Amino acid sequence: MTVRARFAPSPTGLLHIGSARTALFNYLFARHHGGEFLLRIEDTDRERSTEAATHVIIEGLEWLGITPDQLPVFQSTRMARHAEVARQMLASGHAYNCYCTAEELRQMREQALAEGRSPRYDGRWRDRDPAEAPPGVAPAIRLRAPRGGETVVEDLVQATVRVANAELDDMIILRSDGTPTYNHSVVVDDHDMGITNVIRGDDHLTNTFRQVQIYQAMGWELPRFAHIPLIHGADGAKLSKRHGAVSVLEFREQGYLPEALCNYLLRLGWGHGDLEVLDRDEAIRLFDLDGVGRAPSRMDYAKLTHLNGIYIRQADDDRLMREVLERLAHRTDLALGSKAAARIRALMPELKQRAKTLVELADAAAFLAHPLPLPMEPKAAAVLTPEARIILREIAGALAKTDFTPASIDAALRDFAATTGRKLGQVAQPLRAALTGSTASPGIDATLAALGKEEALARIEAVT
């Protein structure tokens, strides 16, 4: 049978990093098995669902390169079907009408908790004569769940998980206003969409027992389930804002490359020997559920950042150029003309060796676009001693005679250092300060060459 997996987020705000990993695993699983990957937006809660949130999800997935094979299914469009199935279950005796009020249920829960019991519906309408129904009260439809025995889930990650049916109550599948509940619509949709593998967060594991009961009541074939552990923050608690970025689009803003984020997310909770860095094709080739761990893992921003550095170094210069220009565009202190752009482009092969995020890359490139006078970092200003300025004037003369290729610059600098009896560092650091306003930059010959003779000499002139 052809594999069909799906990612089914509810559009209630942002695309969480944990959800993104769930989506990635579903995508990789489907691709690995030559199957299909679908997207279903679970927007049945009209109070919380917004169109903007749906866009955030789609945009986030697109950025990560996790693209569904079909147009997304909106769960809200399928509510009539969900109700239809609920009524079928009513007709077949697998469900019944419950006339309890919200207040009645609240009391039931409180009393159970007070008595140290599990807060469950007591089944008071399960076998009651519908003729006793209070007038004017619209009933909710409840699943007539099996009372004895147990429900078993053969989970591809968690192995066999079982629970006594006595632990489960008769859950509502259709609300009194005729709308379906989550567990019900998920089952109906997964069945109707022909989903073969349900891969989702661990937090759904206990829902699965109830969902299995619906499959059984309808006589539908069960999909294979796989519950992957959640991602936690560095302190082991549920990942939230206070741990740092959690929204996928936030990572984009902070200068992470989608392939780095995917690589990191893949290795979080999944392993394949000693492999750390693997691209999309390799991930598809190697990914399977048996490599997924069972314990929750903690988000480690340092490791993500390290991976990001690797991907930035590998990235295409023109692509990085676009990213940097975009990030520098809002800076009013820069003069981002074609000359500046050309300088950045020229130095990009050097710059990208040193940046771990696109934000760092843009910052490191900014000096190339800065009009004179250059702002000086305190450390750089300290380098420009009176003696250093004298050296700079002499070097400027030597440099002016070269054709300004990195090789000729390097030769001129070395020659100057040798003939004046100085170390290269004594020559390079004042130059770096004058040229960049900083004490850290790419190699001085490449920096000079990228700046061009005219600009470079002007910058030296400006400080001497």
Added chain:
RNA sequence: GUCCCGUUCGUCUAGAGGCCUAGGACACCAGCCUUUCACGUUGGUAACACGGGUUCGAAUCCCGUACGGGACGCCA
């Protein structure tokens, strides 16, 4: 409270009874490279939660304990 799940270096993981004096990666520390900063490279610190079994032999199997997480809505 009840039910379900989990537990290998600080973190992510390798490990399917002997290959483990437990391997890799990030982070950290020290050295090398070097015109700065990175990169790279060499080395180092650092873990099988605890207690019982089973076995000739257990990180690996079983049972408890502790700790952690998840779920218990007419939310999804």
